[in-house]
Amino acid sequence: MPQYFPPNVNAFVRWSILGGGAFLVALLIALPIYARTVNNAVGVPVEQPIAFAHNLHVTQLGIDCRYCHSTVEVAASANVPSSHVCMTCHSQIRLGAPQLEALWLSWEQDLPIRWNRVHDMPGFAYFDHSAHLTNGVGCSTCHGRVDQMAGMWKTEPMTMGWCMECHRAPERFLRPRSEVFNMAYQPPSDQLTLGRELVVAYDVNTNKLIQCSTCHR
C-alpha cells in the first residue's frame, strides 16, 4: 500500500495543532480586550456642538436632572432636551453668545441640535431608565458625578460584565427611591443589609435579573 502522505506532513500536523491552539488562545485574549476597549472610552470626553457644562447647570444653578431629562422616570430613554427647553432660560440669558451658536441655529431653523451620543447601547440590549429608577438604582451609580462634570463622558465601561455585577447582586447597589436623584449619595456602611431590604421592598425579581431575555429580547 502506497504512502499517501510524505513524512513532512507530520510536521505540518504538529504545527497546525500548535498554531490552531495558539490562535484560539490569542482569540480568547484578544476578544475581551477588544470588547473592553474599542467599545468603551471611559473617561474620554465626547466633543459636542455646544460645550454644555453639567457642573454649571446642576451644581451652581441647582437645576434638577429632570428639568431637562424629563422622561427619565417614565420612559426607557432619558431624553436629551429639545432646543425649546434650552431656550426656556436662554431666550433671556446669554443672548447671542457665540458658544451657543448651535442653539441659535437650531431655534431659527426649527431643527434639533446634533448632539453626539455618549452612551451608545448596542442594538441587541434593551435598557429602560424608568425601571432602574423605580427599583432604586441612582443616576450616579451608572453615570458617576455628572453634576461635577464640565463635559460629558462615560464613567463606567457599560459592558455586559459590568451590568451583571449589579444584576447578579442588586443588593450591593440599590438605594432608597428617595435618594436616586441625589448625586452626592454615599451608600451606608451596612449597604448589604439595606440592599437586601430594598430588594424585598421593591419586589425586585432577582431570578429574572439574570435571565438572558430580560435584556436581550
Place this chain on the structure above:
Amino acid sequence: MRAKRAPVLLRLAAVVAAGGLLLAGCGRNMAEQPRVEPLQESSLLPGRSGSLTPPEGTVSRQRGGIDPVFFTGQRDGALVTELPVELTLGLLQRGQERYDIYCAACHGYVGDGDGMIVRRGFPRPASFHEQRLQDASVGYIFNAATNGFGRMFAYADRVPAEDRWAIAAYVKALQLSQHAHADDLPAEVRRSLELERSAERASR
C-alpha cells in the same frame, strides 16, 4: 531541509489566514441594527429626529381621557376655579416635588420670584404672594404652566397635565403658607411647633 520547511510555514500561514477570514465575519451589525433609535437622526422622518412629536389633535391616553377641563384648565372658555382632580396630601406632595424641579429655578422655593435663574439675569417673575396672584384661580396657575406666560415658556412638553394640576394646587398651598396664622394650624401641629420653639429657646 530549507526546501521542505518552506511549504510547512506556508501552510501554517494558510491556517492563520483562514482564521483571519473567519474573524472578518465579526462586525457591528448586531450592535447597530437597521432601525432608528430614540433621538437618532433620520432623514426620512419629519424634524429629522427619531423622536417624533404626536400629530396635532392627538388624544391622550393618560389620566383625564379627553376631558377638555383636565387638559386646558378651561370650561366654556373660562378658567376653572376648582381642581378637576381630587385634592389629597399625596397630590400636594407630588406638586411640591414637581414645583421644586420645574418652577423653583425661577420662582424660588417659596414662590417669591427669587430663583437662581433670576439671580443670573432672567427677568424677575411676579411673586406668588402678590394680591393679584393670591386672588388668581387654580385654573389660572395651570393655564400659565400649560401655555406659558409673558417670558415664561410653556411647560406642557415637559410636565404632564396631571403634574401641572399638582403644581397648581401646591402653588395655592404655598400662597396659603405665607399668610397663615398660627391659629389656622391643627392643634397637634401647633403643639409640636411650640415644643420645637421652646426647645430652641432652652438651647440658647
